[in-house]
Amino acid sequence: xxxxxxxxxxxxxxxxxxxxxxxxxxxxxxxxxxxxxxxxxxxxxxxxxxxxxxxxxxxxxxxxxxxxxxxxxxxxxxxxxxxxxxxxxxxxxxxxxxxxxxxxxxxxxxxxxx
Amino acid sequence: xxxxxxxxxxxxxxxxxxxxxxxxxxxxxxxxxxxxxxxxxxxxxxxxxxxxxxxxxxxxxxxxxxxxxxxxxxxxxxxxxxxxxxxxxxxxxxxxxxxxxxxxxxxxxxxx
Numbered sequence: 407x408x409x410x411x412x413x414x415x416x417x418x419x420x421x422x423x424x425x426x427x428x429x430x431x432x433x434x435x436x437x438x439x440x441x442x443x444x445x446x447x448x449x450x451x452x453x454x455x456x457x458x459x460x461x462x463x464x465x466x467x468x469x470x471x472x473x474x475x476x477x478x479x480x481x482x483x484x485x486x487x488x489x490x491x492x493x494x495x496x497x498x499x500x501x502x503x504x505x506x507x508x509x510x511x512x513x514x515x516x517x518x519x520x
Numbered sequence: 521x522x523x524x525x526x527x528x529x530x531x532x533x534x535x536x537x538x539x540x541x542x543x544x545x546x547x548x549x550x551x552x553x554x555x556x557x558x559x560x561x562x563x564x565x566x567x568x569x570x571x572x573x574x575x576x577x578x579x580x581x582x583x584x585x586x587x588x589x590x591x592x593x594x595x596x597x598x599x600x601x602x603x604x605x606x607x608x609x610x611x612x613x614x615x616x617x618x619x620x621x622x623x624x625x626x627x628x629x630x631x632x
Contacts, residue, residue: 449608450608507614508566510566511564511566513562516561
């Protein structure tokens, strides 16, 4: 149980394009999902907290107009990186919180912007 | 000072050894403590979840929390090469939608 999926697992895009990453909780409902970014050999950096049916809460320094988050249902949250640039290249990981307030992580999405 | 301190390693041990991983923290509001294992280029996998002080055992893994010392540990018995990964401690004050505060992660290598 407690499986979280992410799609795509890897994406390469041209600078200036937008990329959408999906995060799904497969066997439980998640009122809250989180989006993280991880640089090589570094810990996870929280970008935003996503609550179903309401606007996401962004961490300080994270541009909400650049990283659009939609939590349309209790099992799906999406992160859209708009007008991507090479500095947005990173490993993006989502997590979903179950009713016991335990976070389960997705396998991550590796984004490379050329 | 970081809220959560964790030695980044790398920590190298022979197969079969007992591994001890530790984190210290400064925020006394933390009540929920977790250990995650992360393989290279993968998402973190929840290993242990404990509430408040005490011990919890699951197979070869034992988690200990000492809130009075603000110190948590993860012990791995009979370590295997497949245990080679980065181990992240995480903690929160609790409550729905509560943010996790992570340690930097300890890189562990179990050698044959």
